[in-house]
Amino acid sequence: MAYDIAELLGPDGWATSEALTARINRKTLAAWVSAGRIRRIQPGVYALPAVADYWRLRVEAAVQACDGVLSHHTALALWGLLPPGGPVHLTVDLARSGRGPAGVVLHRSRDVTDPLRRVDGLPVTCAERAVVDTWGRPHGTQRADLRAAAITAVRRRLCLPWQLAAEIERRPCLPGRAALTELVGLLADGCQSELEI
Known part of the structure; x- marks a missing residue:
């Protein structure tokens, strides 16, 4: 089954691993990370490579990951x-x-x-x-x-x-x-x- 990664990550270009693995399996997520189609920007937070280095996104991801x-x-x-x-x-x-x-x-x-x-x-x-x-x-x-x-x-x-x-x-x-x-x-x-x- 083909997935639209951008759609899975949502309008901000990032999502938590819980949100992603509710729709895809962990093996698919790991394969996307290995292939560079998605980046892990904090523990349990993934983003599109095009937006992964944005300061605001890094701030949101840090809050999500570290509480x-x-x-x-x-x-x-x-x-x-x-x-x-x-x-x-x-x-x-x-x-x-x-x-x-x-x-x-x-x-x-x-x-x-x-x-x-x-x-x-x-x-x-x-x-x-x-x-x-x-x-x-x-x-x-x-x-x-x-x-x-x-x-x-x-x-x-x-x-x-x-x-x-x-x-x-x-x-x-x-x-x-x-x-x-x-x-x-x-x-x-x-x-x-x-x-x-």
Whole structure:
């Protein structure tokens, strides 16, 4: 029987192994992967080769595969505060392993769903937590870009200076804490651009 792979994967070009094996057998799925007709982009998530490298698709697949909340640089990108790209950052519960699949950086936290929001239907940490998390673990993101992200988040009212300050308070050992605290103080005083600061 001939299958239309694109139709099986749906309009977004990807599907879980459960959804696929409900319509085809595992042997067929394995044969398609071996032949390069379909790609495994995360454990249990498959996509058309033409879309497998799209950043947004990788983000959706990581959420599906790891069952976490998008955080750090990835959350800032979804909030429109940093450009998309790089590995997908997810925060998961402390009980989970900190090892993520290829292309995914897992961060463990006891309050993973506390600051949960949704951006375009995806679970994401609130803007203030994403700024502070990324400040503490920038993973190659430049401090100047993070300063701009914090300024833009406050200017666009994605968060308020006192919310950033509260997130900083929760992290007494945050790397670069003094510099971020100073920036938040300037934002609280009404500065709205790098030039004013």
